[in-house]
Amino acid sequence: MRFLDLRLLAYGPFTDHRLDLSGGEQGLHIVYGPNEAGKSASLRAIGSLLYGIGARCPDNFVHAYPDLRVGARLRHSSGEEEVFVRRKGSKNTLLDRDGHSLADHAITKYLAVEDGRLFELLYGINHQTLLEGGLEMKNLKGRIGETLFSAGLGAGVNDLLNRLAEEEKNLAAPRFPEGIAKKVAAYKEHKTEVQSLALASRDWMEADNGCRRLGEELTGLNEAILAKARERSALERKLRNLPRLANLSRLDEELAALGKVVRLPAHYSAESRQKTVYHLEQALAAQQRLATKLDDLEAQCAAIDPPTLLLENGERIQRLHHDLNSQQTAAKDREQLAVRRLQKENDARQALKDLAPTLPFAEAENLRLSRAELAQLRELCVEFEVKHERPQALVEDIATLGRMVAASKAQLAALPAAVDPAPLAEVYKKAARQATLAQALAEAKGRRDSLLEEISGQLAQLGYGICDEAKLAEIASESTPSFESIDRFDNRFRALEQDEKRLADRLAENEAEQERLLTELDSLHRGGHLVSEEELAELRAERDELWLEIKGNWLDGKAPNQTPPALAASYESGVASCDEAGDRLRREAAQVQQAARLQAEKAAADRRRNVLAAEQERLTASRSGLADEWRRLWESMPVAVVSPGEMRGWLGKREKTLAAIHSFVEANRSASAMAETVATLSDELRVMLTGVGEMGIASASFVDLVDRAEVCLERLGRQNEERNRLRETMAARQAEMTDKEERLGREQKELAAWQTIWLQAVRKLPVTAENVSPSQVTAVIDKLDSLFEDLDEVKRNSVRIKAIDKNRHEFAQNVATLAEKVAPDLVEKSDAEAILLLRQRLTQADKEADLLATLKKQIDELRKDKEKNDETIDKARTFLASLCREAGCTDHQGLPAIEQRWLANQRLEEEISRLKSDVLDDGGGLSLAQISTEVAGLDADQLEARIKALDDALKELNRQKDEKARELGATEEQKRRMDGNDRAARAAEQAALIGAEVGRAVHRYLRVKLAGALLRRRIEEHRRRSQSPILVRANAFFKRISLGGFTELDVDFEGDQQILVGVRANGNKVRLEEMSDGTRDQLYLALRLAYLDHELDESNREPMPLVLDDILMNFDDERSRATLQILAELSGKTQVIYFTHHRHLVELTKGVEQVQLHALG
């Protein structure tokens, strides 16, 4: 199979890009693509087309995955051709040229292998592959089988063998975690665990029976313990009752000894009796004490008599005594007030004298002003300043402003006349936009000149001689032959040359043949003249003619042309000649035939020579015609006509020059345009500058003009700004002045109104109204304030003195009235003395009255106590009498003896009852009599001994019971653990899971083991079959690639191992691991190519294109060329597509036949 084209429809950076790979027999296609041109993408495209676009294909940076398309036209070795397109996807990815999907196997017959990775491995070689291959050969140390296999299938064989061996070893190893042995061990472990967890039925039976048996034994023991315990408790009871019965009989005796006893009632209490007797004795003693004390108190009461009248008026006396202090304080205040009143009156008189000397003191009140009047006067005083100052200030401001306006006016007048800068500015703006124009113009001119110089040089080289500008245009417009025409002529020349060569070859061949034929004929003829059929025929004709003449003469009597004897002789000789010729012809038939054949061949060769001569003539004519045509093509050109190749070169150079001419014209045109613009702008600037009064600019340059315009515009701008500023200031000041004049008028009016009010207010003061100043007014007001303050205080003091005097009088009156009523002896005393004495007397009376009340209260209480005591005595006597009645005695003195006998009786009865109860309680249901009988005659010591024996027996039984209970507990626990759990079943499940893993490991082991064995066997077979044919081819290749450095490859032995070695020109053998890396890579390549070459010759598999990716990167030029030559030869058998980033490789292909160059991007 080969690619006729590769269609990068939408793939990697390509869109509708087509790589024509149809050239050559199969073609060595060098595809050159610099970085980024898409070399790698086109490489991948080949695999993608044939085997599908990979899932993670990186070629989707321009076209999205669903849009990726790569196509190709393929030719099968049978000659069949088909177009396929591949899209990315998981299904129906193969399409025909119209985009209809095709079955996947439609492409299969074009493929030698069905796996894309295998295709890459077998038919793709890149730089990396070479390095790996070389390295592997080094590792294989030349072992021939593996080395050859590796060359055939790409590097990795050694590695794979190692990997397989390693994995096989691991799987079979005893301790590898994933190995078979380890897993089997785990399986067995779980199996053992199953056994240990499984419950044997015997164990369960034992546990079950054990539980039952132990349960029964335990019950037996419990019963025995119970019987012994019962016996023991009966003995203990008897032991306890023995002393109780002895006590009972003793108590019965004591009771009998008490004799008759009075049974006191239940409520009778000896304690109550004792308490009552005690209370009675106490009460009788108290009765006497109370009577004495009462008499004493009543005597004290009769001795006291307090004054009633005085006590009744006690409250008034107390109040007046209290008022006495206030009276004394008021008297002191009155003195101070009188002094102060006199002082203030003197101050007022003095003030009045200052204010109005003529006015009498009594009329001073006339001068008093109201609060409002005073406030108005104070406010007017404050306003006085303001009302007078404001108009004054305004007048001054107005004057200042007037002066400033005048100054501004003068400044304005001094400025130069106004000029409008707008027109100049507009032109300047236009010119400024072109500021760099002058520079650009100079540069354009420079470029134009240098271009012109360059072009002139080139034109001279091209044969145009010295050219001026006009000539340039002519050259630019003259028509030249196209490259296509050159190619066409080139092809025709080539064809003609080929034809001529072929003709010459054929002429030479013809000549050689002619020579050979002549030689052969010559050698035939050298053995004597050979009779030919024609000669024989001729001789026969002559003979027959003679015979006819003879016959004519003989039968018809015709006269013969010669004499009869001569005729006869002639005829005889003719017959003889004929016979001889016939004989010879027969005898020399072979030679004759050969001669005839040679003759015929000679004739044919002659004919061919003629044809060839005619052909030669035709070719000569064609050549001269073609040469004429070729010359005519170039007639108008100033160059000597030579080969198309050279003419292509000339035309190429001319094209370049033409481009330069275009640049020149362009530069020239732009320079002129710029110059024109500069001139127009300069003129305009000049007119405008003159317009604003600039001088001396007639001869200024464009740049100067632009600068001048800029300066001028700046100046005009400044002047206009100044003018505007002055005008604005002036207007503002004028406005301010007008404003202030208006305000002045208003202020003056307000002042007049205010003065009227001022005069009215001032008139109320004791001053002359005219020209009085605010400070004077303020002073008068202050004085008036002081005057009236003094007067007001004089008035207040008089009122208070009056009030004090009135109070004093009322107090004296009250005291006199009281004294008259309760103590007439004090009427004559002063009120203060009288009230003090009264209070003393009152205090004494109060004390007496209090003592009397206390005594009366004590007497009342004593009387109540006495009554209570009498009552107690009565009650006690009644209670004791009732007790005596109950006890049957007359006096309570006999009661204690009766009580004691009754108590002793009670105690004995209780004790007897308790003992009886104890005996019965402990008697196990027997009556007292039965118990007495039971214990009669028993001995306590004997009983204790029997109890001790029983205790020992019980202890032993309990020990046995505990032991059995423990045994039962353990057995029950054992049985309880046999609970139907699934632990063993789970272990069995685990074992089954691990078992399955063993299966997986074994399966893997078998495959790995057999794969290794198979691979080794295949390597060996391969070596046997291919060693000699491959080595023969590789020999030749390696010799060529190594440029004769190595003359051959040889097989050497290392032990019984065959190894591959290189042989140097001097006969030295070099082992593979001793070769330099580069040489080994080349050897690897030689082997790979030899292998492919061999396969192409021997295999009936569909040949596949060999796809190479920059494999010559580390080869020097010579070795590269040699390799390319080999690839070119290989391309006679299958297509070779070589992708490269390196341009120099393209150079190296020169002289290599079959090479087709392609450029990407």
Next chain:
Amino acid sequence: MKFIHAADIHLDSPMVGLERYDGAPVDELRGATRKAFENLIRLAIDEAVDFVLMVGDIYDGNWRDYNTGLYFIRQMAELRQHGIRVYLVSGNHDAANRMSRELTLPDNVHHFSAKRAETITDDHLHIAVHGQSYRTAELKENLAAGFPGSVPGRFNIGLLHTGVTGRPGHAHYAPCSLDNLTAHNYDYWALGHIHQREEMHRAPWVVMPGNIQGRHIRETGEKGCTLVTVEGGVVSAVEHRSLDVVRWAVLEVATDQTETVEEALDLAVSACEEMLAGCNERLLAVRIVFTGTTSAHARLLGEQEHWQEVLRGLLLGQFGERLWAEKILFKTAGLAHGEAEGNDSLALLLDAVGNDHDLADLMAAERSEIDTVLAKIPLELREQLELPDLDNPDDLNALFAEVREMLPSLLTLKRESQ
């Protein structure tokens, strides 16, 4: 009247042949036969059946854990509490197991004698149940012949653990023909022994209920018991009821329409999804077998461990613990690639499988080493593992087919990994 007919319970028999992998639902798998048996007990109670028939192989023959018996007793006691009687015969596995003879079963269970066929009647239900247990494991006589005639006026049921006329994959015990059975004029023959459910005859009914829980890849599909309803002394309904907690299935994935491995794997995943839909939340233990002719063949077979892992990852992601991929096998074929008989190494590699003689030869050279490794595997495990028979040319061919695809893959894989 309603009763349940179950057989071949094989309590505590493990699930066999499941390859373990990270994320495999080990917990779901645990105690499957017990869970299925508990499902049976629950069904009997929920359906309020009158009695349960258990027709042999309660235990696995070589299983020696008395705990299993104790567990069985507990379950029987549960039925007793609900007043459900159990009629039970021993099968070949039970006969091989001492445990079944030593257990003391609750009084609601009648365990039929092994000496001769006996008949138990129930006057309340108007039934007569005939049955006979296995005496020994390998019972080759026709037990059916010795069964008593039917009791007139009663609903007659026969209990027999038998292979009937012989079924492949099952030992041919207590052999009898269908005619032997129907001749007894019983109303219902409750059979056991064959693990695949089959209604062998109607009027009278002869039913093989199959086992209640599949235990390996040869026991696929629904497993459970048969629920029988009798009205007026006549069978009115015979229904299968699923009891299994793990369902086994073989999924064949035909890859003919696929071009890439990924596509083939996706196909397997969606097929699994479909299969799971019919499983009602049960764990599905599935063997996935890729078949058919595909261009992905070489990659599939060459790197099968890798693809197994990838597919298991996909399944785990999609179905979590609902599915266990028991094994993933590749039995695909490649598109023809010329079958070149060349002299080149490519031909040698691609056509690595030579003739039978060649393989046998190669195998012979490696055999002793392989046998040494295999000898370490206990025999009982080796029998479970479905290992290729190295003396069988077919097995050998299949093995070499895998090896043949492995080599190019291994060679090219190394390339790709760089």
